Amino acid sequence: MMKEDSYLPLLLEVMTRAYAPYSKFAVGAVIRSTSGALYTGANVENAAYPQGWCAETSALAAMIMAGDTRLAEIAVIAAGQDICTPCGGCRQKIREFADPDARVLCYGPEGLRATYTLGELLPHAFGPDHLL
């Protein structure tokens, strides 16, 4: 477990990489894997709006491409008044590589706004165990 506010400088940097000319809603994500490595991502949109993808998905792809497979916690940042939690699709994608007690840390530019467990955000989840 990392001290919660220590993600903020990296999140702020990562959020600047967002490609979000359509929504103008930049999001950054940092995954800490169980190995201790950090993986970053930002949202990437395109002119066919539904085909864009989220910051969390970018960070998950970076983790998998590095050969890491287990997420210990994920931090997400966005500006705006409301707490930016991962969307439903990303909750399911995170579930694939994380236990229900994995922490989801939600930040604004000023710092940490809320902390959840994945199980709180995606209760009664369908996951890899269902296919065993």
Ligand code: THU
């Ligand atoms: N978005 C994320 O990247 N992560 C979230 O947790 C919520 C939404 C992105 C998707 C889209 O590019 C923009 O934010 C507006 O929905």
